[in-house]
Amino acid sequence: MTQKAIIYARVSSRAQASEGHGLSSQEARCRDYAASKGWEVVATFPDTISGGIDFMKRPGMVALLSFLDAQPNENFVVIFDDPKRFARSTRFHIDLRDALRERGAQIACLNFKFDDSPEGEFIETIIAAQGELERKQNGRQVGQKMRARMESGYWIHTAPVGYRYVTVKGRGKMLEPNPPFDGIVREAIEGYAAGRFETQAEVARFLESFPNYPHLKDGKLKQQRVTDMLTHAIYTGHICSERYGIHWLKAQHEPLISLETFDKVQQRRSGSAKAPKRKNIGDHFALRGIAVCDCCEVPLRSSITKGNGGHYAYYLCQTKGCEAYGKSIKRDQLEGDVGEIIKALQPDQSVVRLLTDMFRHIWYARRAQAADIKKDAQSQVRAIDKKIEALVSRILTAQTEAIVPVYEAEIVSLEHDKARLTEKMQKQVEPKGSFEEKLEPALAFLANPWKLWETPGGAQVHLRRLVLKLAFGTRIKYCRNQGARTPEISFPFKALEGFYMIKCQNGAGGGT
Incomplete structure (x- = not known):
């Protein structure tokens, strides 16, 4: 009777299986060996997993043992x-x-050659022990290389969403922003920090609105993915690793957000929870949350009704007991009345020119101030370095182990402060571009906010909200019969109005 044989082949990773020929070459050699012995190969069981773990956690080996259990009367050779x-x-x-x-x-x-004699078992044990030693030595070397790589400022783990790995000559693989996901992640984190998204659930819904966003399952994103994104220091351009004892090390890759934004996110996460934002918040209503009922001063609600073959947008008061309760106002009417107020904000052009000269003077003064801020931050960083050195010395000379974690926690806090100051210094570099490139667009808005208000296209609602936020210091009261009440205008337009009055009093203006 022909001896039946089973082949077992294994490589240490799936990458070796998909990119190399380890499994196929092992199987080929084993088949040649079986043929030379006259054995019949009846099954092959491959594995793509490290050999240091329990063999019962290897799918291929579990299947092999199950195969043997299913045929207890057969005698097999495992090759x-x-x-x-x-x-x-x-x-x-x-x-x-x-x-x-x-x-x-x-x-x-x-x-x-396996031998069941005492001598053979001894040699077999030595061979197995040698394999285990090599595995542990390799693991140690890999760990040391990974630590050194991390300490040099390079991330070594899976690239977070928003980044991808690229090979850079002389530097190896390193992270770089990965469009379009880098912009999506940045908007999500900054939106949460600024309060645009009140809860992590809103952040999740924002990310779910992008069909190609990674890790979506049936169009949904697990909340843990959002938490991981909001708490990952890698997005600030720093590396933190409890495993390697690295805290706020400046990384080699480009940050997506500032450390200041990251800190705001952590402060919001540690604060009290807020109710989720409704999905139908009213993206078609520029004054949603800004216009209030003149009678009860409660923000007007928005509604889109269907009838007569079309859709019609309205604002309305829904405060029970208010005399305006349930009475609707056409969206175009309300927003048109507010637009007339914005049109009236356009200041005298001579005042705008005067303000431009003032801002230009401030612009160059701030550039000089930046050097002083940077110098002060450098001094603070040196002081922090001295404190860290002192704490390290205390750890080395500590009499009890209980005090060491306290010192270590203080070092982590100081490293965070150092990273924050370093980022502050980097922001104080001489600004790129000219005054005209940086401030003139803002001055152009002050000179004619109506132009931005009337911008056509899909972004009109968002631009109108921006104009309202910049132009007014309070909400806008609206009466269904009498129209919009003039709200308190914001400081920039107050300043322009004040400049114009002063100029007229001094006889410098008023003409054409």
Whole structure:
């Protein structure tokens, strides 16, 4: 009767299986060996997993043992290429050897002859121990290289959403922003920090609005993914790793957000929870949350009704007991009345020119001030470095272990302060571009806010909200019969109005 054989092949990772030829070459050699012995190969069981773990956690080996259990009356030979493919742990090697013996299976190896004599078992144990030693030494070397890489400012783990790995000559693989997801992540984090998104659930809904966003399952994103994104220091351009004892190390890659934004996010997360934002918040209503009922001073609600073959947008008061309760106002009417107020904000052009000269003077004064701020921050960083050195010395000379975690926590806090100051210094570099490139667009808005208010297109609602936020210091009261009440205008337009009055009093204006 022909001896039946089973082949077991293993590589240490799925990448080796998909990109290399380890499994196929092992199987080919084992088949040649079986043919030379006249054995019939009836099954092959591959594995793509590290050999240091319990063999019962290897899918291929579990399947092999199940195959043997299903045919208890058959005598099989299990063939494998090398003892290292069998197990790279002395204990698991012996346990697996016993498991195969209990099932009546013989073992054949291309690079080693198994012998059931005491001497053979001794040599086999030595071989298994050598494999385990090599595995642990390799693991130590890899760990040391990974630590060194991290300490040099390079992220070594899976690229977070918003980044991707690229190979840079002389620097190896490093993170770089990955469009369009870098912009999506930045908007999500900054939106949460600024209060645009009140809860993490709103952040999740924002991310879910992008069909190609990673990690979506049936169009939904797990809340843990959002938490991980909001708390990942990697987006600030810093590396933190409890495993390697690294805290707020300046990284080599480009940040997506500032450390200031990151801190705001953590402060919001540690604060009291707020009710989720409604999905139908009214993206078609520029004055939603800004216009209030003149009678009860409660923000007007928005509504889109369907009838007569079309859709009609309205604002209305829904405060029970108010005399305006349930009475609707056409959206175009209300927003048109407010637009007339904005049109009236356009200041005298001579005042705008005067204000431009003032801002130009401030612009150059701030550039000089930036140098002083940077110098002060450098002094604070040096002081922090001295404190850290002192704490490290205390740790080395500590009499009790209990005090060490206290010192370590203080060092982490100081490292965070140092990173914040370093970021502050980087922001104080001489601004790129000219005054005209930086401030003239803002002055152009002050000179003619109506132009931005009337911008056509899909972004009109968002631009109108921006104009309202910049132009007015209070909400706008609206009466259904008498129209919009003039709200308190914001400081920039107050300043322009004040300049114009002063100029007229001094006889410098008033003409054409």
